[in-house]
Amino acid sequence: MSDIAHDEHLHESTGIETRKLAMWIFLSSEFMFFGALISNYLLFKGRVGYPEPYPSEMFDIPFTSVSSFVLLMSSLTMVLADHAIHRDDQRATRTWIVATALLGMVFLSGQAFEFTEFVLHDPPMKISTNPAASAFFTLTGFHGMHVLIGVIMLLTLAGTSFRKGRLSTATGLNLESVALYWHFVDIIWIVIFTVVYLIK
Amino acid sequence: MASTTAPASTIFRRPKQTSGWMSWLTTVDHKKIGIMYGYSAFFFFILGGLEALILRLQLAGPNGTVLDANEYNAMFTMHGTTMIFLFVMPVGAAFFNYMMPLMIGARDVAFPRMNALSFWIFIFGGIFLYSSFLFGTTGPPAGGNLPGGATDASWLGSTINGGWFMYQPNAGPRFSTGTVLDFGAIGLQILGLASLISAVNFIATIFNMRAKGMKLLRMPVFVWMTLVVAFLLLFSLPIIAVALFMVTFDRQLGTLFFDTFQGGDAILWQHLFWLFGHPEVYILILPAMGIVSETLPVFSRKPLFGYPAVVFAGAAIGFLGFGVWAHHMFASGITPVAQAAFGLATMTIAVPTGIKIFNWMGTMWMGKIKFTTPMLFSLGFVALFVIGGLSGVTHSIVPADWQQTDTYYIVAHFHYVLFGGAIFGIFAGLYYWFPKLTGRMLSERLGKLHFWLMFVGMNLTFGPMHWLGLQGMVRRTWKYPEEYNFGTWNMVVTVGAYTIALSILVFMINWVRSKRRGAESGMDPWDARTIEWSIPNPTPEWNFGVNPEVQALDDWWHRKYDEDDEGRPVRKAEADATIAQFHDQGVNPPAPIHLPSPSYFPFLAGSAFLAIGYGVIYHTKGWGLPLLAFGVILLLSSMIGWSLEPIEEEHEEVHA
Numbered sequence: 001m002s003d004i005a006h007d008e009h010l011h012e013s014t015g016i017e018t019r020k021l022a023m024w025i026f027l028s029s030e031f032m033f034f035g036a037l038i039s040n041y042l043l044f045k046g047r048v049g050y051p052e053p054y055p056s057e058m059f060d061i062p063f064t065s066v067s068s069f070v071l072l073m074s075s076l077t078m079v080l081a082d083h084a085i086h087r088d089d090q091r092a093t094r095t096w097i098v099a100t101a102l103l104g105m106v107f108l109s110g111q112a113f114e115f116t117e118f119v120l121h122d123p124p125m126k127i128s129t130n131p132a133a134s135a136f137f138t139l140t141g142f143h144g145m146h147v148l149i150g151v152i153m154l155l156t157l158a159g160t161s162f163r164k165g166r167l168s169t170a171t172g173l174n175l176e177s178v179a180l181y182w183h184f185v186d187i188i189w190i191v192i193f194t195v196v197y198l199i200k
Numbered sequence: 201m202a203s204t205t206a207p208a209s210t211i212f213r214r215p216k217q218t219s220g221w222m223s224w225l226t227t228v229d230h231k232k233i234g235i236m237y238g239y240s241a242f243f244f245f246i247l248g249g250l251e252a253l254i255l256r257l258q259l260a261g262p263n264g265t266v267l268d269a270n271e272y273n274a275m276f277t278m279h280g281t282t283m284i285f286l287f288v289m290p291v292g293a294a295f296f297n298y299m300m301p302l303m304i305g306a307r308d309v310a311f312p313r314m315n316a317l318s319f320w321i322f323i324f325g326g327i328f329l330y331s332s333f334l335f336g337t338t339g340p341p342a343g344g345n346l347p348g349g350a351t352d353a354s355w356l357g358s359t360i361n362g363g364w365f366m367y368q369p370n371a372g373p374r375f376s377t378g379t380v381l382d383f384g385a386i387g388l389q390i391l392g393l394a395s396l397i398s399a400v401n402f403i404a405t406i407f408n409m410r411a412k413g414m415k416l417l418r419m420p421v422f423v424w425m426t427l428v429v430a431f432l433l434l435f436s437l438p439i440i441a442v443a444l445f446m447v448t449f450d451r452q453l454g455t456l457f458f459d460t461f462q463g464g465d466a467i468l469w470q471h472l473f474w475l476f477g478h479p480e481v482y483i484l485i486l487p488a489m490g491i492v493s494e495t496l497p498v499f500s501r502k503p504l505f506g507y508p509a510v511v512f513a514g515a516a517i518g519f520l521g522f523g524v525w526a527h528h529m530f531a532s533g534i535t536p537v538a539q540a541a542f543g544l545a546t547m548t549i550a551v552p553t554g555i556k557i558f559n560w561m562g563t564m565w566m567g568k569i570k571f572t573t574p575m576l577f578s579l580g581f582v583a584l585f586v587i588g589g590l591s592g593v594t595h596s597i598v599p600a601d602w603q604q605t606d607t608y609y610i611v612a613h614f615h616y617v618l619f620g621g622a623i624f625g626i627f628a629g630l631y632y633w634f635p636k637l638t639g640r641m642l643s644e645r646l647g648k649l650h651f652w653l654m655f656v657g658m659n660l661t662f663g664p665m666h667w668l669g670l671q672g673m674v675r676r677t678w679k680y681p682e683e684y685n686f687g688t689w690n691m692v693v694t695v696g697a698y699t700i701a702l703s704i705l706v707f708m709i710n711w712v713r714s715k716r717r718g719a720e721s722g723m724d725p726w727d728a729r730t731i732e733w734s735i736p737n738p739t740p741e742w743n744f745g746v747n748p749e750v751q752a753l754d755d756w757w758h759r760k761y762d763e764d765d766e767g768r769p770v771r772k773a774e775a776d777a778t779i780a781q782f783h784d785q786g787v788n789p790p791a792p793i794h795l796p797s798p799s800y801f802p803f804l805a806g807s808a809f810l811a812i813g814y815g816v817i818y819h820t821k822g823w824g825l826p827l828l829a830f831g832v833i834l835l836l837s838s839m840i841g842w843s844l845e846p847i848e849e850e851h852e853e854v855h856a
Binding site: 012018025036043134156 | 310311396399400401403404407408409410414434435436437438439441442443445446449453454455456457459462463464465468472836840843
């Protein structure tokens with residue numbers, strides 16, 4: 001994400017590489033962000049008596065299970081990319097980065113499809129239909145935005161590796177930080193899928 | 201790696217980057233960024249102050265006619281929003297930026313460009329917020345009138361007017377038509393992002409960039425308070441971000457979060473807002489506590505009494521600060537159990553705060569106190585903060601709070617802690633560290649005049665509000681009738697407010713004069729304790745000529761002083777030689793030093809938020825969405841361009 005005022009005399013007091021440390025710190029903040037959004041949905045989902053349909057009536061669990069599986073697999077390919085760059089295997093790194101980005105895009109397409117289904121349903125469930133729908137679209141929409149930003153970062157990494165022929169850990173945007181972010185986005189999705197989709 | 205071996209005489213980096221306005225626009229130097237934070241925060245302080253002075257004109261006598269109800273709402277909203285988000289928070293960031301790396305012995309913060317990005321987002325967020333004066337519109341709810349019964353809002357009234365707390369659904373689309381509250385919600389969102397980025401940066405800096413030997417419990421208390429504030433920001437800002445997104449979506453996309461007519465929840469807003477808002481008050485006060493924890497030992501010529509206790513009390517305040525938010529909501533109908541629990545938790549906060557106050561008094565006890573201007577402001581801080589703290593504890597008693605809610609008693613309380621506390625602490629820091637910025641001293645004569653005017657003015661302004669409030673004068677109300685007999689004390693309050701304004705004028709004169717003609721400070725004018733004084737004044741561009749190694753808490757003091765058998769400090773024979781040696785290596789670094797190069801990207805990425813903000817507000821107009829798209833593309837391309845720059849190219853060699 002950024003450069004470091006690094007100086008050969010300065011050491012890293014914690015022993016954790018500073019960009020990785022910063023990503024951990026940032027992600028701790030993200031937990032509060034999604035925590036607020038999830039509790040928001042939980043607050044509104046039980047408040048019935050407002051215009052139907054409610055999100056819980058609309059879920060297509062088998063479909064979302066598949067797209068959740070795709071997102072989970074992208075964590076695996078992310079780990080493989082991380083593993084490859086530690087071996088300095090540039091080809092494999094590039095392959096797994098692109099694979100991760102593609103899986104992320106499949107997930108996003110699934111979300112776009114799901115949203116479209118909800119909006120085109122009769123009667124439609126739009127963001128303004130009832131507060132539970134507002135909370136659902138806001139929560140999953142923000143998660144989707146996070147996946148999208150992750151995809152952009154991955155494609156940027158892939159682009160760098162094509163342009164320069166190799167990825168090094170020396171660029172401001174490094175694979176390990178992106179991997180941390182990507183895993184975080186996956187973990188949040190597991191929570192959302194469980195709490196929002198699966199628990200009645 | 202583009203390393204240019206410059207001749208020994210050209211100490212500075214490429215000239216086009218070190219002077220002129222372009223150097224400020226592209227700088228990544230934490231000191232320059234700190235100075236820019238300071239000046240822009242002070243500019244907003246003047247604006248917020250002018251708004252307060254207008255409010256006080258309106259309230260000077262019964263049935264004031266200076267403002268109408270709508271304008272009054274706008275003025276108190278802008279006053280609060282400005283002072284909190286555009287003055288106290290950024291001035292805290294100014295101190296963190298300038299002082300924290302020096303106090304931990306670092307060359308810069310961990311992410312210099314990200315640091316510049318925080319600053320530019322803050323600036324553009326402030327511009328965005330204040331542009332509501334130019335572009336904002338406000339209108340009555342459907343079939344209703346504006347506050348006070350007016351049909352049209354004046355120019356002054358057409359700015360953010362929902363209170364800094366933006367309570368819902370009042371500030372929602374149903375009751376506040378027009379764009380001003382979009383300016384408010386999106387403006388605060390932008391400012392929050394700036395603070396979040398700097399919080400990540402400061403935590404990473406303090407965790408990873410400390411000088412050799414600078415263990416956590418050898419860090420100056422100010423650095424500790426920086427860390428606690430950064431964590432508070434880190435965990436509270438995402439909550440207000442969610443809340444502000446919800447408001448923005450309610451207003452722009454038709455979501456129903458806070459529309460109580462269609463299932464929305466007004467109390468949810470209060471919970472989310474105060475879950476952020478209460479940690480926020482510690483975000484405002486802890487920097488000042490850190491500053492006086494530095495100044496009191498220096499001017500008492502004693503180490504800080506109970507250093508670990510002060511540090512842990514600060515951290516405890518941070519923790520407890522997340523568990524007391526509902527004491528802002530005692531009158532909102534939350535359950536008695538919740539009221540009891542939050543009342544008790546609120547009283548608990550007094551314990552670590554009390555620990556700090558007793559430790560500061562213990563520091564001064566038997567000390568050889570020097571009543572310099574920074575010391576006077578520090579003493580003012582302790583005294584006034586105790587008053588504000590005590591009235592704060594009275595709010596934790598729920599039945600009493602029901603009486604006090606929405607009266608001037610509350611206004612008195614939070615101005616004693618935020619003006620008497622935060623602002624006195626900030627001025628203590630400005631007088632104390634001015635030599636680090638300029639190599640000169642602020643005038644003590646004008647400084648003392650400033651202090652006494654401000655101290656008297658502050659108590660005249662906010663003291664009478666205690667009994668005005670207890671007599672029933674309600675806040676956020678634009679006028680009061682004559683038969684309530686509030687007139688006399690309100691006149692006193694207004695006189696006090698203008699006395700404060702006068703004191704600020706004295707300060708400004710002092711600053712401008714001393715910057716040019718103040719006495720030379722030399723290296724260590726206060727005979728201080730911490731390592732930021734072990735380098736020359738003004739601070740060289742590279743901070744430390746030689747990376748420091750720290751052997752003790754108050755390392756700089758221990759290099760100058762020993763203790764005799766009774767624990768009294770005895771100046772070492774070689775103290776002057778030590779100072780001279782540190783001065784020499786500070787001015788002429790023995791080895792080349794790498795500094796990060798300036799960058800255009802932070803400014804560009806920051807400016808994108810202006811386009812994004814306007815794009816969201818005006819998305820229904822033809823040019824709104826293109827503007828939004830432009831902003832997003834500008835942001836993305838700046839971030840990508842920035843992140844692909846290899847670190848090596850970021851550095852040039854600087855030779856001494």
